[in-house]
Amino acid sequence: MYRFFRFFCLFFAILSVYSSGSVCQTAPVHSATEPTDLPTQTEAHSPKITRFLVLGVDRQAKLTDSIFVVALNETEKNVRILQIPRDTYANYTENDYRKLNGALNALGETRIKAVFSEALGVPIHYFVILDLSCLRNIVDAIGGVEVIVPQDMEYSDPAQGLQIQLSQGLHRLDGRHAEQFVRYRSGYVNADLGRLDAQKIFLQAFAKKCCALTASQLLKVTGLALTKLQTDIGVVDALRTVSLLRECDTEGIPMATVAGQAAQGKSGAWYYVLNREGACRMINDYLLPETVLKPINFDRRGFFDRPDYQYFHAIYAASEDELPLN
Numbered sequence: 001m002y003r004f005f006r007f008f009c010l011f012f013a014i015l016s017v018y019s020s021g022s023v024c025q026t027a028p029v030h031s032a033t034e035p036t037d038l039p040t041q042t043e044a045h046s047p048k049i050t051r052f053l054v055l056g057v058d059r060q061a062k063l064t065d066s067i068f069v070v071a072l073n074e075t076e077k078n079v080r081i082l083q084i085p086r087d088t089y090a091n092y093t094e095n096d097y098r099k100l101n102g103a104l105n106a107l108g109e110t111r112i113k114a115v116f117s118e119a120l121g122v123p124i125h126y127f128v129i130l131d132l133s134c135l136r137n138i139v140d141a142i143g144g145v146e147v148i149v150p151q152d153m154e155y156s157d158p159a160q161g162l163q164i165q166l167s168q169g170l171h172r173l174d175g176r177h178a179e180q181f182v183r184y185r186s187g188y189v190n191a192d193l194g195r196l197d198a199q200k201i202f203l204q205a206f207a208k209k210c211c212a213l214t215a216s217q218l219l220k221v222t223g224l225a226l227t228k229l230q231t232d233i234g235v236v237d238a239l240r241t242v243s244l245l246r247e248c249d250t251e252g253i254p255m256a257t258v259a260g261q262a263a264q265g266k267s268g269a270w271y272y273v274l275n276r277e278g279a280c281r282m283i284n285d286y287l288l289p290e291t292v293l294k295p296i297n298f299d300r301r302g303f304f305d306r307p308d309y310q311y312f313h314a315i316y317a318a319s320e321d322e323l324p325l326n
Contacts, residue, residue: 047075048260050287051240053116053127055104063101068255069116069124071287076245081255085272088260089312090119099271104129109230119303121280122289126233134228135182136175141221142213144172145205150198153184169193178202258282261315261324273312274304278320 045228049071056066068083086101092115093106104112109129117124139145148170164180173181182202213221233241259278265271280298283289299305306312317323 001214039076047073047288049073049267049290050126051122051124051287053113053124055112055127055129056132057129059189062105064104065101067100069120069287072244072248073288074242074244076291077244079253080286080288081253082282083255083257085257085260087270087272089265089304089306091306096267098206099269101130109232113232114306118301119299120287121285121293121298122283123288126237127231128233129230131228134225135157136179137224137228138221139173139178139206140175141224142209142217144174144201145178145209146170146172147181147202149181150201151187151240153165153180153187155184155186173202180245213231254286256282256286259320259323263311263315265312266309271312273306273315274299275318275320275323276304276316277318278323279304 003303052070052072054066054068054070055064057064063086065086066083067086067088068081071080071082073079084100086099088100089098090103091098091102092100092103103115106309107115109127113124113127149166149168152168153164157163162180162183164184166177166180166184171177183197184198210218210221231238258274259282260272260274263271263273276295276298280293280295283293283298305316311325315323318325
């Protein structure tokens with residue numbers, strides 16, 4: 001039972017780290033990520049795949065700051081993650097604001113999983129909604145995490161109530177400073193890639209610290225995580241999932257951002273527009289549909305398309321190798 005608690009805690013705590021790490025994006029410029037070092041699927045049988053829609057939510061702003069789908073291959077014992085940028089254009093409302101980060105607030109927990117399943121063309125079995133304050137609480141509960149900060153980090157955004165000030169060198173980060181570390185991006189030469197590298201540094205240190213915790217400490221951390229978590233996973237399925245995760249290779253989990261392009265809308269706001277062909281390729285590679293997903297079966301209701309705006313529609317309908325469009 002101790003090992004169950006440990007992996008249960010790590011699973012949701014690590015997801016909360018990824019969620020918190022995406023908060024600072026405003027007008028992102030993403031590109032399709034080619035799959036690298038993906039585990040080869042066994043052709044002799046159809047693998048059993050369980051998919052989780054994971055949403056990192058800022059409850060105060062009522063927006064979803066991180067959106068990704070986790071595919072757990074129960075047969076081959078591996079995990080893959082496909083991230084969908086929060087600024088993705090999505091036609092879920094009649095209002096002018098159509099960024100995907102507002103979909104949960106507009107649709108509610110009961111509809112969000114079904115809408116994503118239909119739009120992506122693959123069944124999503126469970127949803128997990130994490131409050132972003134979860135990271136801060138968990139790090140404090142384990143007594144902080146030792147991390148080597150690679151450079152001085154300074155950033156201020158009063159609108160978000162965000163103040164980052166960390167000096168280069170070895171630190172034991174408490175919850176507040178850990179959140180600053182994984183959210184920082186403005187000072188990196190390669191921006192989001194630099195932040196992803198920092199998240200990997202933190203996750204390695206965090207996992208090492210969690211593995212050294214006592215059973216009573218892990219019970220406390222698990223309790224904190226559960227108070228910041230909404231999910232439709234039952235207790236039996238949660239324990240089964242954690243047991244499967246114990247057997248998975250957690251080193252170098254394949255993770256990519258769905259294919260698309262940043263584009264400016266008519267109002268001047270920046271969106272991320274999915275590319276249908278590229279999204280299908282990446283769904284096949286990362287979410288492992290039971291049958292190969294073809295563009296005709298992706299987004300049948302045009303959830304990610306905007307036919308009345310030629311620029312957005314051109315990005316959506318273009319061949320992947322034509323991106324980026326001017």
